[in-house]
Amino acid sequence: MAKDGFETLKLVGTRPNRPDGLDKVTGRARYGADFSLPGMLWGAVVRSPHAHARIVKIDATKAEALDGVKAVITRADFPTGLTGEDWNLQENTMAGEKALYDGHAVAAVAATSKLLAEQAARLIEVTYEVLPHVIDVDAAMAEGAPVIRAGAADATVPEGLHPNVVRYMEFGRGDVDAGFAEADLVMERTYKTEATHQGYIEPHACVSKMGADGKGEMWVCTQGHWYIRKMSAAVLGIEASQLRVTPTEIGGGFGGKTTIFMEPLSLALSKKAGGRPVKIVMSRSEVLRATGPTASASMDVKIGMTKDGKITAARAEFRMQGGAFPGAPVDMALYCCFAGYKLANVHHVGYDVLANRPKCAAYRAPxxxxxxxxxxxxxxxxxxxxxxxxxxxxxxxxxxxxxxxxxxxxxxxxxxxxxxxxxxxxxxxxxxxxxxxxxxxxxxxxxxHNGETSVSMAIGEDGTAQVSVGTPDIGGSRASIALMVAETLGIPYEDVGVNVVETGALGVNEPTHGSRATFASGKAAVEATQAAIKEMCRRAAAEWDIDDEAVEWVNGAAQPAGPNAGKFPPMSIKEIAGKMGQTGGPISGHHESVPDGxxxxxxxxxxxxxxxxxxxxxxxxxxxxxxxxxxxxxxxxxxxxxxxxxxxxxxxxxxxxxxxxxxxxxxxxxxxxxxxxxxxxxxxxxxxxxxxxxxxxxxxxxxxxxxxxxxxxxxxxxxxxxxxxxxxxxxxxxxxxxxxxxxxx
Amino acid sequence: MTKVHVTTTVNGDTVEFLADPRETLLDCLRDHMGLTGSKEGCGTGDCGACSVELDGTLVCSCLVLGVEAEGKTVSTIEGMANGSELHPLQRKFIEHAALQCGFCTPGILVAARKLLEVNPDPTEEETRYWLAGNLCRCTGYDKIIRAVLDAAAEMRQEVA
The missing domain is CATH 3.30.365.10 (Aldehyde oxidase/xanthine dehydrogenase, molybdopterin binding domain)
Structure with missing residues (x-):
């Protein structure tokens, strides 16, 4: 397709109704908490009321004695020996020796009703030894601040910094001091931003089951079900291949639903309850206390400017806390902060700092x-x-x-x-x-962002198309992908269905994150469609008994590529699809890649x-x-x-x-x-x-x-x-x- | 806790269910009647995703107990369309792309229907204040407000 041929487009750039619109205005679309299974139990999570505390004892005797309580789990039910980000995810899912923030999960229970599960959770007695805590990023790296986890720093951190500084970075180019010397005005200021939450209106929800055969199934509201599979498997010490994860409709994510929170708990509870499905739906206060806030930041910026407005040098030093685990997006903040400016002299310094807050998750351009x-x-x-x-x-x-x-x-x-x-x-x-x-x-x-992407599409006998993507539709991506596929095939928009499919149906897909769904799944869908078009051209060529290369695809039909190719009337997609059973079987297209560009x-x-x-x-x-x-x-x-x-x-x-x-x-x-x-x-x-x-x-x-x-x-x-x-x-x-x-x- | 037998009318149908006296109307709609169109976004009456009408009054069903529905009339998002014919608000929401994730949409539609019932010709400001109890995190409200005003205009013409 010509890169500058956009003026010939018929569908791309128009505003048709979204294919999932009807379900979403009638209440029929099924989101995370709307999913249920026969024999299902309800789960509830016990959470730390302390910002920083040693867990001395967990006594579930009273909870377990309640009629209808089927399983109680603590960290003791999880495998040991995890390292790196797997350990971080496990520790955040369920506290080990210490509770690291207000809201940190310390136990979970499954029972025959939601009210019973909540009652049982209240009966689980946890004895804490409260420790000093720290919340603010600057306070967390100051001398004497409570150490949240000794040894958490990676090799980038210079000696002499507080153990809560877990990652350090410094990069740039040119000579900033010389640049500042050329400036007519040099200014330096310190700025602070506070942590916010993504604030999706749908609380996290999932239903999981895991039987005695070690195979698990999960239904989750998530931006990325392959991530849920990989992370849940890592935290529970099972093979990802043993899990099948189906995404429900998702009620907003903004980055906050790209990781796990209570999903592995429902799986572990199900396993302990003999394989009965377990549903966990977070309350709003659980969402705010224990999921996805952003990092907070303390930032020094220095800029030199000539009197006619040219920036001669710039320096940024950012300190960000991302909760009790490494991962504040200080690198991204530094990469983006001067991105709009052409700079010969620029220097960046960043500190990733621990504090007694929930583990930060991505939030829209983190x-x-x-x-x-x-x-x-x-x-x-x-x-x-x-x-x-x-x-x-x-x-x-x-x-x-x-x-x-x-x-x-x-x-x-x-x-x-x-x-x-x-x-x-x-x-x-x-x-x-x-x-x-x-x-x-x-x-x-x-x-x-691009990211791992796998898309399949199949031509139906009636000449329509069904596209299978692995990126959940949060804001209209089914519509945009359908537009691109219909445009490529030369068929009406309404003739293309786009389905968000489960982990068993495609190769690995990264989540709908990084603004990638319409770019990456869209590009892969177009590539997959081109593969199907090639096959349809081949079927026409075989019938006409001419070379495959002598057939082109125009306006939803195969036709001879020129006067020398032969004289045949165009063969429409409906005609090709209608007889594909007799001409070689189903016609489909597939594409997987980390799309470049x-x-x-x-x-x-x-x-x-x-x-x-x-x-x-x-x-x-x-x-x-x-x-x-x-x-x-x-x-x-x-x-x-x-x-x-x-x-x-x-x-x-x-x-x-x-x-x-x-x-x-x-x-x-x-x-x-x-x-x-x-x-x-x-x-x-x-x-x-x-x-x-x-x-x-x-x-x-x-x-x-x-x-x-x-x-x-x-x-x-x-x-x-x-x-x-x-x-x-x-x-x-x-x-x-x-x-x-x-x-x- | 001993359950209470409740008889009520939901979207025109007589329904009976057994409610734990602690359960909200929202829980009863979702878990006992399978009407999952009303959503729980907060459980504290702040987000409006569970909006329904109870005897014609717009309420957050998370703030009403299920047993309070005894002998009353409940109308939810599932009853908004007339068979396969969408309510003008539902149609305009799709046409204006007034939903992204769609999770807040049922509550907003139920609340907006009530607005147009009491005020068929609302100003933008009146619409914004009426819907101030219905949180949407995706859209910035722009297309929602436009869809409601457009639906109101269409409905006024139909009446005329």
């Missing part, structure tokens, strides 16, 4: 929003100081295709310039602002807001997202990703944070207190889809899910400065914090 908050805030402040236009300064320093990224590799095709030009052309920049109103602007970045995505946001000087409350007046999609396969769902990312970023900037009390217990464990943006908090969110096609994808797709959460954090802080003249360097900018800053002005 690390990038934190880093963007620091860098884009400082760039904005310097632009103001030098009297420069912030969009022009980004254009002046902005990376273009072929430039070396701040973190090393050369960019392929990218569209930052086109994004910035689209911002300049947008009428929002001319909208008048009143008293206490301000406008903020910021840029954001995400790499996008990932296209990175830049975005820029503009926010207009108003600050209430009496309360410190911020009201978003207008919001604009401009982002390079490469190619929007189904523009409505691309817009949806932009709008959803912006809303999550607005929540992170203004409201959301993990609040701990002095005992290290999470204080806001329900949605009333962990307040995500509601409909009345937001205006309409305007979007501009910039399309700089990615040459690495047959339809130009880049991946659009993640970049959009990145710019809101700094854009809002910049707008608040524009409105009321205070520079907020610690998120969230909630009313009490902003009011205090206004009073101190």
């Amino acid at each position: 690390g990038s929003p934190n880093g963007a908050f620091a860098v884009e805030s400082l760039v904005d402040e310097m632009c103001r100081k030098l009297g420069l236009d912030p969009v022009e300064v980004r254009l002046k320093n902005g990376v273009t295709t072929g430039d070396r990224a701040s973190y090393g590799p050369k960019f392929g095709s990218i569209g930052l310039t086109e994004v910035l030009e689209a911002v300049k052309a947008h009428p929002q920049l001319q909208a008048p602002l009143g008293e206490n109103q301000g406008r903020g602007f910021a840029v954001g970045y995400w790499f996008n 990932v296209g990175a995505s830049f975005g820029a946001h503009v926010v207009d807001l108003e600050v209430d000087p009496e309360t410190g409350r911020v009201t978003i007046l207008r919001y604009l997202v401009v982002q390079d999609a490469g190619r929007a396969i189904h523009p409505s769902y691309v817009e949806g990703q932009y709008q959803g990312g912006a809303a999550q970023g607005i929540g992170w900037a203004l409201n959301e944070e993990y609040v701990y009390d002095d005992k290290g217990r999470l204080s806001n464990t329900v949605f009333l207190d962990y307040r995500v943006p509601v409909a009345s908090d937001l205006p309409m969110i305007d979007t501009v889809i910039v399309e700089v096609p990615n040459p690495g994808h047959p339809f130009g797709v880049r991946g659009v899910g993640e970049t959009g959460i990145t710019p809101p954090l700094p854009a809002i802080a910049n707008a608040i400065h524009d409105a009321v003249g205070v520079r907020m360097t610690h998120l969230p900018i909630n009313p009490p914090k902003l009011l205090a800053a206004l009073k101190a002005r």
Whole structure:
């Protein structure tokens, strides 16, 4: 397919109804907690009320004595000897010697009803020896901080650092000191962001069963069922091949459903209960206390700029805690923070730090929003100081295709310039602002991802197609994949079905993460379709008795490739499919790879807001997202990703944070207190889809899910400065914090 | 705990079930009647994913006990379409791509239907405040609000 032939497309770029829409508006779609099996038990988890405590004794006598309790498990039921990330996952699934955070699982029970399981869990008596704890990242690496796990640091950590520092990195290029010396203005600031939660509305849920033959089955709401299989098997010491995992519909994930939490517990409980299926559904407070928050960050940024806006040098030193285990995305934060700038002199330093909090999970462009908050805030402040236009300064320093990224590799095709030009052309920049109103602007970045991908498709006897993918559909990917396959085959969109299939049906697929589903599964689906087309051409060639190469596929039919190939009327897909049983059997296509050609995505946001000087409350007046999609396969769902990312970023900037009390217990464990943006908090969110096609994808797709959460954090802080003249360097900018800053002005 | 026999009307059908007095209406709908369209997102009345009408009042079914449904009328997402004919809100949600993961969608549709019943011509702001108790984490609400306003416009024309 011609890379520049998009003007001939019939389906890609249109907005048909999604194939799973009917089930989802009628309540028929089955999500994690909607699945049940005959003879099923219910599981409940006992969780630590302490941030850091030695587990002295677990006494389940009273629970086990209850009629209807079928199994109790503790860490003693798990295999020993795991190392590395397998050990981390096992320890997070079920605490061993110590509870490492408030909400850490210490035991689990299965019983004949949900209420009975909950009652039994309350009867399990755990004796703790409470230990000193630490929550804040800077406090966790300070001298004298409680050691969460001695020996957890890897070889990258220099001597002399606190044992809670478990990973260290330093990289860059050029001479930053010489660069700062060339600058007319050098500024350095420290910024902080607090941990937030992905906040998917569907709590984690699963049903598992494992029989005496050692074979297990699981039904899980997850972004990636092969990950669930691999991780559950590792934690329980069984072969992944013995597990079959089927994904249910998923009620949001945003990265938080790419790993295991209580899923292995349900499997272990089932095994202990003689193979009866066990269902576990988390409560909201369990979700907030024990699953997926983001890392929190403390960040120093130093930038040198000439008076005409050229950045001469930049330095970032980020400290991030990702809970009681290694894995804070400090590397990603550093890679992304300067990605939009062409820099000769740049240096990065990162610390991954343990604290007594839940193990962080991925959250939409992990690390990038934190880093963007620091860098884009400082760039904005310097632009103001030098009297420069912030969009022009980004254009002046902005990376273009072929430039070396701040973190090393050369960019392929990218569209930052086109994004910035689209911002300049947008009428929002001319909208008048009143008293206490301000406008903020910021840029954001995400790499996008490929990952292991396996897709099959089969032609039906009626000339339709069924596509089997391994990437769960969270936001419309069935529709986008169906559009691409239908376009490639030359058949109606409605004639293509896309099914998310279980682990036994395809080779390994990475989760729907890294903005990869439409890119990677889409690319593989097109490749698989091309294989089926080749076979259909071969069947036509055999019937016409001409060379296979003399047949081409045009508009849903095989036809002779030219006048010399022979004179035959086109043979439609329906005709070929209708007689495939007699011409050689079923026709299908398959493709598996780690697809190359990932296209990175830049975005820029503009926010207009108003600050209430009496309360410190911020009201978003207008919001604009401009982002390079490469190619929007189904523009409505691309817009949806932009709008959803912006809303999550607005929540992170203004409201959301993990609040701990002095005992290290999470204080806001329900949605009333962990307040995500509601409909009345937001205006309409305007979007501009910039399309700089990615040459690495047959339809130009880049991946659009993640970049959009990145710019809101700094854009809002910049707008608040524009409105009321205070520079907020610690998120969230909630009313009490902003009011205090206004009073101190 | 001894279970209580409950007789109620759900989406026009008379149903009977045995409820533990501690069970919520949401639990009873989902676990005893197999009506899993109403979702539990929080269990504390903060997210609205379990929205149903109880004797015509919009409630969070996670905040109502199952035994309270005795002799009352419950309407859930499963009863929103008229046979195979979707309610205009359901149709507009699909057309406007007003759902991504779809988990909050049943609750939002039930709440929005009630809005249009009491206020057939809501402003954007009225719609946003009415739905402020229904959390959506995927969409940023933009397409949801547009779908509700579009459905309202269509329904007003039908009446006229």
